[in-house]
Each structure stands twice: as C-alpha cells, then as structure tokens.
Amino acid sequence: MPDSADLVYAYDGSFEGLMCCVFESYELREIPIVIRHPGVPQSLFDTAKWIETDEHKAERVFNSIPLKISCQAQELVKLGFLTCVPHKELLIYHFLRLGFKVGNKVMTMLTDDTVHTLLKAVRHLTSESHKYKGFVRFSVYGEVLVAVIEPKNFVLPLLSQHFCNRFQNEEFMIYDKTHSMALIYQSQKAELIFVDELTLPDVDRTEVEYRQLWKQFYNTIAIEGRTNPRCRMNLMPKRYWGQLTEFATTPTIPTFPAAALVKRSQFQGKS
Amino acid sequence: MGCWKIDIFDKLTILSDSAKYDVACTSSGVERSGKPGSIGSAAKAGICHSFSADGRCISLLKVLMTNVCVYDCKYCINRVSNDITRVGFTPIELAELTINFYRRNYIEGLFLSSGVIKNPNNTTEQMIKALELLRNVYHFSGYIHVKAIPGAESELITRLGLLADRMSINIELPSQESLKLLAPDKTKESILRPMGLISTQIQEHSTDLAQYRHASKFVPAGQSTQLIVGATPDTDHTILTLTEGLYRKYHLKRVFFSAYMPVAEHSLLPSIDIKPPLLREHRLYQADWLLRFYGFEAKELLDEQNPNFNLQVDPKCNWALNHLEQFPLEINKAPYEMLLRVPGIGVTSAQRILTARRSGQIDFSGLKKMGIVLKRAQYFITCKGKIMQGLNITSDGAIRALMADQYKLPSPYPEQLSLFNEPFITRKDVQQCLTVPI
Numbered sequence: 001m002p003d004s005a006d007l008v009y010a011y012d013g014s015f016e017g018l019m020c021c022v023f024e025s026y027e028l029r030e031i032p033i034v035i036r037h038p039g040v041p042q043s044l045f046d047t048a049k050w051i052e053t054d055e056h057k058a059e060r061v062f063n064s065i066p067l068k069i070s071c072q073a074q075e076l077v078k079l080g081f082l083t084c085v086p087h088k089e090l091l092i093y094h095f096l097r098l099g100f101k102v103g104n105k106v107m108t109m110l111t112d113d114t115v116h117t118l119l120k121a122v123r124h125l126t127s128e129s130h131k132y133k134g135f136v137r138f139s140v141y142g143e144v145l146v147a148v149i150e151p152k153n154f155v156l157p158l159l160s161q162h163f164c165n166r167f168q169n170e171e172f173m174i175y176d177k178t179h180s181m182a183l184i185y186q187s188q189k190a191e192l193i194f195v196d197e198l199t200l201p202d203v204d205r206t207e208v209e210y211r212q213l214w215k216q217f218y219n220t221i222a223i224e225g226r227t228n229p230r231c232r233m234n235l236m237p238k239r240y241w242g243q244l245t246e247f248a249t250t251p252t253i254p255t256f257p258a259a260a261l262v263k264r265s266q267f268q269g270k271s
Numbered sequence: 272m273g274c275w276k277i278d279i280f281d282k283l284t285i286l287s288d289s290a291k292y293d294v295a296c297t298s299s300g301v302e303r304s305g306k307p308g309s310i311g312s313a314a315k316a317g318i319c320h321s322f323s324a325d326g327r328c329i330s331l332l333k334v335l336m337t338n339v340c341v342y343d344c345k346y347c348i349n350r351v352s353n354d355i356t357r358v359g360f361t362p363i364e365l366a367e368l369t370i371n372f373y374r375r376n377y378i379e380g381l382f383l384s385s386g387v388i389k390n391p392n393n394t395t396e397q398m399i400k401a402l403e404l405l406r407n408v409y410h411f412s413g414y415i416h417v418k419a420i421p422g423a424e425s426e427l428i429t430r431l432g433l434l435a436d437r438m439s440i441n442i443e444l445p446s447q448e449s450l451k452l453l454a455p456d457k458t459k460e461s462i463l464r465p466m467g468l469i470s471t472q473i474q475e476h477s478t479d480l481a482q483y484r485h486a487s488k489f490v491p492a493g494q495s496t497q498l499i500v501g502a503t504p505d506t507d508h509t510i511l512t513l514t515e516g517l518y519r520k521y522h523l524k525r526v527f528f529s530a531y532m533p534v535a536e537h538s539l540l541p542s543i544d545i546k547p548p549l550l551r552e553h554r555l556y557q558a559d560w561l562l563r564f565y566g567f568e569a570k571e572l573l574d575e576q577n578p579n580f581n582l583q584v585d586p587k588c589n590w591a592l593n594h595l596e597q598f599p600l601e602i603n604k605a606p607y608e609m610l611l612r613v614p615g616i617g618v619t620s621a622q623r624i625l626t627a628r629r630s631g632q633i634d635f636s637g638l639k640k641m642g643i644v645l646k647r648a649q650y651f652i653t654c655k656g657k658i659m660q661g662l663n664i665t666s667d668g669a670i671r672a673l674m675a676d677q678y679k680l681p682s683p684y685p686e687q688l689s690l691f692n693e694p695f696i697t698r699k700d701v702q703q704c705l706t707v708p709i
C-alpha cells in the first residue's frame with residue numbers, strides 16, 4: 001500500500017466516523033499517520049482529509065470485525081473508543097489492520113505493542129468503571145438522585161446497565177464533568193445526553209443528616225491501631241475524593257466524635 | 272424527626288464501633304439482577320464503595336443489632352463485664368438506615384451481627400425479624416451478610432439463611448484450649464455444628480434449585496469465618512491447617528484473619544499496648560490465596576519443624592527458595608500449575624502467558640508487557656532457554672529484590688521479630704538459586 005508520509009484524517013469524533021476512516025483507508029489503499037478528532041485545534045494551512053460519516057460504510061466495517069477477527073475483537077474496539085489513551089483512533093486503526101491481516105490470532109498477541117497498548121487502555125477503562133460502581137455518590141433532591149463524577153475514561157456507557165438495573169424504580173442522573181455528558185434514567189428509560197454545565201439546588205435537611213450519618217460511619221469503622229493511609233490511597237486514589245461524601249465538608253448539625261461518645265458513656269454506666 | 276436522627280447518630284456510632292473488629296466486608300459470591308418493584312442487585316465480584324483510613328474496603332453497612340451481650344469473651348469489646356453504653360436498633364431504624372445509605376450508593380448492603388441478648392435463639396429471632404422487614408416490606412434485594420449466633424436452633428438458622436446472601440460464624444480462636452480459656456461460653460462444638468448445618472443446607476438447596484427453578488436460595492454466596500491471630504500461642508501451622516480443613520470439609524468461601532487488637536486488659540491476653548501482628552496476618556492471607564487459587568497445600572508451606580511463616584519472605588517465595596531443584600522454569604513450555612508457583616507470576620499473568628504462547632515464543636520484554644514482576648521472577652525462569660540478560664548473580668540487588676516485601680511495609684514490627692526462628696535468607700541461598708544449571 002502506498003503510504004503518503006503526512007496523510008491526516010479528520011473525522012467527526014463519533015465511533016461511526018472512526019469506522020469510516022478505516023473504510024476510507026482500505027478503499028483508497030492509503031495509511032493515515034494521524035486520525036484527528038474535532039477537539040484538536042487545526043493550523044491555518046490545514047491539509048487534513050475530512051472523512052464524512054456514512055452509516056452504511058461504518059456498519060460494513062463494524063460487522064466485518066466478528067467475521068474476519070472475532071466477537072471479542074469487536075467488543076475490544078468498542079471499548080477502546082471509550083478510553084482516554086492518547087491517539088486512541090490510530091491505536092484502534094492499527095489494531096484493526098493487524099486483525100484483518102492475521103485474524104483471530106491477534107487476540108493472543110499480548111506481546112505486540114499495539115495489542116498490548118489497546119488491552120491496557122481497555123483494562124484502565126473497565127477498572128475505572130468498576131471503581132465508579134462503588135464510588136458514585138448520589139444526593140437526593142426531592143425524588144431524584146443526582147451524582148457527579150470526574151472519570152478519566154468515558155465510563156458512563158458501562159455504568160448505565162449497572163445502575164439502571166439496581167435502581168429500577170428510581171429516577172436518577174449521573175453527570176460526567178470530564179466529558180460533559182450525563183446519564184439520565186427516568187420512567188424505566190436511560191439516555192446519554194450532552195450537558196454543558198450543571199448547577200444543583202441546595203440539599204434539604206434529611207439529605208444533610210444522612211450525609212453526616214455516613215461520614216460518622218466512615219470515620220468510626222476504621223480501626224485506629226491499623227491506620228494505613230498509603231494502602232487507602234492505593235485503593236482509592238485522591239482524584240476520586242473530590243466527589244465522595246465522606247470527604248466533603250457539608251453544613252453541619254452537632255456531631256460527637258466516636259471517642260468522646262464512648263468516654264461520656266462510661267459515666268452513665270449500663271442502660 | 273431531628274431528635275430521632277440524633278438518637279440514630281449515637282446508635283450508629285456505638286454499634287458500628289463495636290462491629291468494626293469483624294474483618295469481612297466483602298459483597299461477593301452472588302449475581303442477582305434487580306427487579307421491578309424492588310431496590311437493589313448483587314454483583315458476583317463484589318463492589319467496594321469506599322476505603323477506610325486503615326485501608327480496608329467498606330462495602331457493607333457493618334453494624335451490630337445490639338451490643339447487649341450475656342457472654343463474657345475476654346477478647347471482645349462487648350463482653351458482659353465491660354462497662355460500656357448498651358444500645359440497640361429497632362428493625363425499622365435498621366431498615367431505614369440501610370435503604371437510605373443504599374439509595375445514595377454508599378453501600379452494597381448490610382452486614383448484620385449482634386450481641387447475644389437473652390440467649391442465642393432469642394437473638395436469632397430478632398435478627399430474622401429485622402431482615403424480614405428489610406426484604407419483604409422494604410423490598411431490598413441488595414447484599415446481606417448475617418452472622419449466625421452459635422447455639423441457636425437449626426430451624427432458626429435455616430430461616431435466617433433464607434434471608435441472607437452470606438452467613439458467617441466466627442471461630443475466632445483456632446484451638447479448643449484457647450476457646451476454653453478466653454471464650455468460656457462458647458465451645459468448638461457450638462461453633463462447628465451450625466457451620467456443618469449451613470454447609471449441608473447450602474448443598475441441599477442447590478440440589479433443589481437444579482430441580483425446581485423457584486426453590487428458595489439459602490445463603491447463595493456461601494459462608495465464611497474469622498480467626499484471631501496473635502491473641503493465643505497458636506502457630507501459623509495450626510491456623511493454616513485449620514483453614515484448609517474448613518475449605519475442604521465445610522466448603523467455606525472465605526476464612527478471614529484478624530490481627531489481635533488489644534481491646535481489654537486481662538491476665539490471659541497479650542498486654543494492652545502490644546502492636547497488632549499485622550505482618551503475620553498479611554502472611555496468612557498470602558498463604559490463604561495460595562491454597563485457594565494457586566494449588567498449594569498447607570503441608571507444602573508449613574510443618575511441625577517450621578510452624579510459623581518467615582516474616583522476611585512471602586510464603587510463595589519461601590517455598591520456591593526451598594525447592595530450587597524445580598527451577599528455573601522455561602516460560603514457553605512450563606505447565607500452568609508450575610507457572611503459578613513462580614514468585615512474581617500471579618493467576619492473571621499465568622493465564623496471559625498461556626494465551627500469548629498460542630501466537631509465538633515469549634521473551635523477557637514480552638513478559639514485562641504482560642505484567643510479570645520480573646524483579647522477582649527473573650531468578651526462577653528462562654525464556655527460550657536463556658536466563659535474563661544482565662542478571663547479576665553476585666550483586667546485593669538479588670537479595671534485595673527477593674526481600675522486596677520488607678521495604679514496602681509502612682512501619683517496623685519489632686514484636687514480630689522475636690517470633691522469627693528461621694535464619695534470615697543468606698546470600699548463599701540466592702546464589703545457589705541463580706547458579707542452577709540451565
């Protein structure tokens with residue numbers, strides 16, 4: 001295949017768009033060195049080739065993946081597109097080239113740089129999404145639950161099934177601040193929408209009280225003699241703390257630290 | 272309402288403070304989809320919702336129903352002779368708290384334990400009442416871990432088990448003698464009998480389930496237990512052999528270890544200012560993993576002559592150093608069972624090696640990409656018949672690499688070193704390991 005040294009593709013940033021880039025490359029027998037998404041600023045003398053998104057073409061490429069490689073590869077490509085790895089478009093493109101060449105075997109080539117990098121990026125995505133299944137913190141506003149997250153990867157599509165299934169009778173929203181997207185679930189239906197900015201009203205007294213109960217539980221459950229901040233940090237890095245209720249400063253009603261309570265009780269004797 | 276909450280605040284503080292010495296906080300072992308009209312689901316792998324300052328996972332709302340207790344176990348904060356405030360949750364308070372925490376995604380479910388109120392039967396009945404409210408009225412289908420009270424009737428334990436996902440009975444003390452000394456109200460029999468009962472019930476119900484689709488599920492996530500480490504002179508060998516027995520005989524899902532945390536001054540217990548043997552606990556967990564996922568047997572790791580773990584080297588590395596005749600291993604040929612025995616190779620990386628072998632020969636740089644810890648593995652493996660390039664046989668680096676563990680630990684554990692009766696691994700050991708003919 002001829003390889004023009006500075007061929008740049010630009011696409012609309014959608015998954016279908018990326019599939020069309022793959023289509024274009026195979027049809028014209030050319031290999032891009034960059035696949036650019038719309039977020040990247042372009043120079044004045046831009047020579048990038050614009051790839052129009054065509055659903056029909058995208059489908060042809062996407063459907064050929066399980067036939068020529070495997071279903072797992074198709075899944076990997078889908079997930080790869082949600083990751084935050086730099087130049088994910090080019091990575092997926094190279095993975096597909098390799099896959100179309102060697103077939104199913106590509107999934108066992110764990111020592112190949114492209115395969116290794118893509119798998120690692122997807123592992124980062126799935127592990128972050130798994131963490132968020134636990135770290136999402138809802139606040140109750142009337143009847144609606146609202147949570148804010150700041151993930152590195154675009155985890156909302158992966159979280160959707162888990163939370164919709166768990167809270168079938170609730171109405172909720174998870175707002176992804178990093179990607180300006182929100183998962184909204186109401187009347188048993190979920191959708192992902194673009195949300196530029198979110199301003200939340202003040203919370204009511206009940207909400208404040210439950211936050212405090214949770215903070216109190218969080219602080220009480222740790223065993224002092226085993227304090228291990230490094231271990232905690234490894235398992236729950238600081239970047240998650242910003243949206244965690246247990247670390248937030250909330251308006252307060254009077255609280256008693258656990259130690260003080262135990263001391264006080266010693267004077268009361270048994271009840 | 273406000274007054275009720277302050278009350279709840281105090282209760283939560285006292286009853287979670289008393290429950291925190293239970294180590295188990297996992298929410299794993301059962302996959303259950305949500306249902307319309309109910310709240311909650313369960314994930315097979317379990318989900319951690321937070322990590323407390325001691326680095327332990329917080330997955331469940333871990334509380335006692337009450338800290339009133341008629342027993343006098345010397346090591347326990349709730350023993351009858353201890354002068355503390357006694358409180359208890361009503362079933363409604365407990366259900367409200369669980370549901371409201373769960374809705375906000377603070378927790379994966381409830382871990383309910385209790386002091387013994389009047390007698391084991393009465394206590395179990397109270398717990399059944401609370402869980403029935405949560406399951407049947409609040410329609411909660413998240414995870415529930417419940418502690419069975421030793422000495423309760425079989426029929427009550429069965430009813431409790433049908434409401435829970437996991438049930439546990441803590442053995443706490445690894446031998447009959449220790450029990451007699453420190454927990455005079457409990458006997459080995461009173462603990463093992465319900466454990467046997469739960470195990471049988473789980474098996475019977477799973478047979479029923481195979482036959483009738485709507486048969487009810489009895490503790491689908493299995494049972495677990497906890498052993499205290501360091502309150503009594505029991506050796507690691509005793510503890511690990513007991514653990515292995517529990518997995519085999521009672522099909523336990525997990526055995527947890529809890530480094531003894533002095534909560535009471537008593538002539539029969541270690542001094543109150545002793546540090547908990549955290550490193551020893553860590554070694555036991557490592558060995559527990561070797562039993563459950565790596566195909567090791569307890570007798571391969573410890574015996575009468577070496578009854579305690581080497582605190583300098585992890586159990587697997589220790590085993591490898593004692594079995595140098597089986598190394599080095601050729602990565603491209605070795606069977607899975609042997610790959611698992613190489614220090615620095617875990618279950619995931621062993622599986623990756625198998626996968627990668629299908630598409631070609633693996634070299635050292637490939638191993639690194641697959642997540643093998645070469646710093647440890649390098650002394651025990653070859654790739655395509657060669658040892659790792661630049662492997663410096665005589666350097667101190669070798670010893671340091673194999674000893675890597677101790678550099679990671681947050682603080683020294685001086686009281687542990689006195690237990691240490693094995694010679695520190697010598698340079699000769701490592702050299703011997705490195706110079707095995709290829």
